[in-house]
Amino acid sequence: MKVICDRGALVDVVNNVTSVVASRTPSPVLQCVKLTAADGVLALAATDLEVALRACVEAVEVESDGEVLIPADKLAQIVRNSADTTLTIESDDHTVHIRGEDSHFTIFGYDPKEAPPGRPFDNSRLDCELDGSTFHRLISRTLFAAAAEHSRYAINGILFDREGRQIRMVATDGRRLALARGRCEASDGKATCIIPAKALSLLNKLARDPDTKISIALEENQAVFRIGESEHAAVLATNLVEGTFPPFEDVIPKDQDKKVTFDVEILRSAIRRAALLTNEESKGVRMSFTGEGLTLTSRAPEMGEAEIHVDLDAYEGDPVEIGFNPGFITDALKVIDAGEVLIELKAANKPGVLKTGSEFTYVVMPVNLA
Secondary structure: OEEEEEHHHHHHHHHHHHOOOOOOOOOHHHHEEEEEEEOOEEEEEEEOOOEEEEEEEOOEEEEEOEEEEEEHHHHHHHHHHOOOOEEEEEEEOOEEEEEOOOOEEEEEOEOHHHOOOOOOOOHHHEEEEEEHHHHHHHHHHHHOOOOOOOOOHHHHEEEEEEEOOEEEEEEEOOOEEEEEEEEOEOOOOEEEEEEEHHHHHHHHHHOOOOOOEEEEEEOOOEEEEEEOOOOOOEEEEEEOOOOOOOOHHHOOOOOOOEEEEEEHHHHHHHHHHHHHHOOOOOOOEEEEEEOOEEEEEEEEOOOEEEEEEEOOOOEEOOOEEEEEOHHHHHHHHHOOOOOEEEEEEOOOOOOEEEEEOOOEEEEEOOOOOO
């Protein structure tokens, strides 16, 4: 194998593919990237046996076809630290040579036949298609609320729920819940699965181009995503999370009688400033809603106190005082691209709800400030 690559294009693909590689594994092969030169492109593939990604570098001159399997960390370090415009990658049996204008790296690899087989996109299993901007928005509005580590394994992933052309994605960690809605191109029918957070985090990076078409194929225990429409489009396959997602619709309050609309940036600034005087022992910010405005207060022992006031154009309902983890509120405000957000409340010991139309609903549990 011998290829001459545009380094900038190679860096992008290497960064994405190597992010799949397992950090700890008894198998050295799973810490490698497989490079395949064929059909005028260089394909890179890696897997941790849960998530697999194959992506291509098209800005490449293929002088001879072939394939190699080399450690992902060394490939990434060399490519990222190179200052060359192009890099030449050449294999000699299982040894790989990477050459720049003033550099020559020799990496000892493995037999590429030892690499786990890839998972191609099967058009016969196509469930739906949607544009990159919609997919990116759905992921961004839910991924942050997924449980990082939890004994209830199902909430370590994000629920994907399609009915007809409507998609709902839902994530929760038991203290908050994020629900995002969007539209797709699909036939009638339903599809439901739980997608691992790791896979969606990577897909969120791959789907940043708003015009890119995302195709989703579902099988009994796997989901396969194609990012783009060309024959060399990136393909990510992931095992699905086993278990049953909690009945999230029961968690969303239906009887909130206190409502107020905020400018997103004004509210985010106020909460961020109030959070400056919180610590591990005193994480909550007290939010006092009245017809005259919103007052945010925080207090940290041996540090001091903060008080921030925000004017309200209109507040519907009786006054209420409630405490929230400020990070949980700002996490939601960061992913809202609308100018305004509606907050709905019931009582100090009941969850609060943030909404932007029907596209985004966020439920957050209060904290006890007594």
